[in-house]
Amino acid sequence: MATDKKDIRALTKDQLRDFFVSQGDKAFRGNQVYEWLWQKSAHTFEDMTNVSKETRQMLEDHFVINHIKVDTMQRSSDGTVKNAVRLHDGLIVESVLIPTKTRTTACVSSQVGCSLDCRFCATARLKRMRNLNPDEIYDQVVAIDNESKLYFNRPLSNIVFMGMGEPLMNYNNVIKAIDKITSPEGLGMSPKRITVSTSGVPKIIKKMADDDVKFNLAVSLHSAIDEVRTSIMPFNETFPLQDLKESLEYWYAKTKRKISYEYVVWKGINDSQKDIDAFVAFCKHVPCKVNIIEYNPIDDGEFQQASHDALENYISALEKNRIVVNVRRSRGKDIDAACGQLANKS
Numbered sequence: 648m649a650t651d652k653k654d655i656r657a658l659t660k661d662q663l664r665d666f667f668v669s670q671g672d673k674a675f676r677g678n679q680v681y682e683w684l685w686q687k688s689a690h691t692f693e694d695m696t697n698v699s700k701e702t703r704q705m706l707e708d709h710f711v712i713n714h715i716k717v718d719t720m721q722r723s724s725d726g727t728v729k730n731a732v733r734l735h736d737g738l739i740v741e742s743v744l745i746p747t748k749t750r751t752t753a754c755v756s757s758q759v760g761c762s763l764d765c766r767f768c769a770t771a772r773l774k775r776m777r778n779l780n781p782d783e784i785y786d787q788v789v790a791i792d793n794e795s796k797l798y799f800n801r802p803l804s805n806i807v808f809m810g811m812g813e814p815l816m817n818y819n820n821v822i823k824a825i826d827k828i829t830s831p832e833g834l835g836m837s838p839k840r841i842t843v844s845t846s847g848v849p850k851i852i853k854k855m856a857d858d859d860v861k862f863n864l865a866v867s868l869h870s871a872i873d874e875v876r877t878s879i880m881p882f883n884e885t886f887p888l889q890d891l892k893e894s895l896e897y898w899y900a901k902t903k904r905k906i907s908y909e910y911v912v913w914k915g916i917n918d919s920q921k922d923i924d925a926f927v928a929f930c931k932h933v934p935c936k937v938n939i940i941e942y943n944p945i946d947d948g949e950f951q952q953a954s955h956d957a958l959e960n961y962i963s964a965l966e967k968n969r970i971v972v973n974v975r976r977s978r979g980k981d982i983d984a985a986c987g988q989l990a991n992k993s
């Protein structure tokens with residue numbers, strides 16, 4: 648239902664305090680409400696039990712809490728959980744809980760649809776409808792934290808921005824969400840347990856370095872040859888590898904933190920020795936580690952997982968050059984929750 652009321656979570660704590668003073672109340676009331684909104688993740692004003700009924704009604708008259716709703720939840724045979732998250736305007740995004748023996752990781756979305764056009768990704772087939780607000784990103788994490796405690800008896804340990812959307816195309820809201828997630832007044836998570844994955848927006852990578860962010864950076868690379876990368880990730884024409892390389896060198900010079908490269912190897916696309924040599928050379932520019940990711944088909948058959956031998960050739964070349972490499976097996980494939988599959992059945 649359309650409303651002219653302001654979403655209360657768009658207000659800072661100081662703005663909340665000022666609002667209460669303007670209503671003839673004490674400023675500390677703003678602190679109480681702020682705690683309910685963020686630390687306690689209240690869905691309604693009625694949840695705020697240490698606030699008077701009159702004050703709750705006054706808040707109801709002025710504001711809304713545009714909280715997300717987990718519309719449907721699917722559980723995979725391997726324990727992975729996928730949430731279809733309904734936003735206040737009826738749009739849907741997806742987020743995923745990935746459990747292992749030692750950790751639970753939230754894979755969260757940053758946009759409805761995606762700004763980019765990677766040909767191997769289901770999400771890219773949806774037009775970008777809008778950016779997510781900071782509270783909508785935050786709510787995904789809270790929902791998965793609750794599921795982690797419920798199903799695995801432990802709190803969420805890690806967050807990756809690898810869901811729907813390109814995080815750096817929604818940079819300001821992603822940063823505000825991470826600030827809330829890491830704040831003692833929010834979820835209090837360490838930024839070292841958060842990874843933002845980008846397809847590579849050089850200008851924003853440099854801005855992150857200048858902003859002295861404390862989270863980790865991953866780059867979805869998939870080819871270190873411009874023509875090949877442009878054929879599968881057309882935006883590479885706008886943000887070519889040379890610009891990306893310079894931005895990553897800038898990041899490392901400023902932060903002294905390694906970069907992770909996410910890399911899928913496809914049959915007949917990037918599985919030749921020439922592709923391997925180019926990737927190894929690219930990896931040498933900046934200290935890094937490599938995650939080779941199993942490909943998850945999106946039904947049209949154009950992209951196919953490379954052979955075991957091709958993967959082994961990549962691994963051998965990287966290890967020979969003392970580059971740390973891990974092969975990441977996909978989780979949640981039976982519920983379309985794996986990398987590249989989000990929104991596949993939407």
